[in-house]
Amino acid sequence: MDSNLLQIVCCPKNGQSLREAGAMELEALNLCVCPRISGGGHSGKTFRWPLGAALIREDGLVAYPVCNNIPLLVAEEAIAIGKTL
Secondary structure, X not given: OOHHHHHHOXXXXXXXXXXXXXXXXXXXXXXXXXXXXXXXXXXOOOOOOOOOEEEEEOOOOEEEXXXXXXXXXXXXXXXXXXXXX
């Protein structure tokens, strides 16, 4: 993800900054949301395919998927992750 973009985007729910998910965080996130990997849906949100990227909110409680290099920064797309990643 473009670092310039990360400097200007923020969480649509509370305005906190976002950072790109690391490889291990992304793997853990996919275990929670992708039925093809684990039965998915543990976070209340499911995706048909594993996420290739995600943005994590500063407090670590929410992630936003990135599809085709476009962050889905809509409150309804938020994935509640708690402090599990």
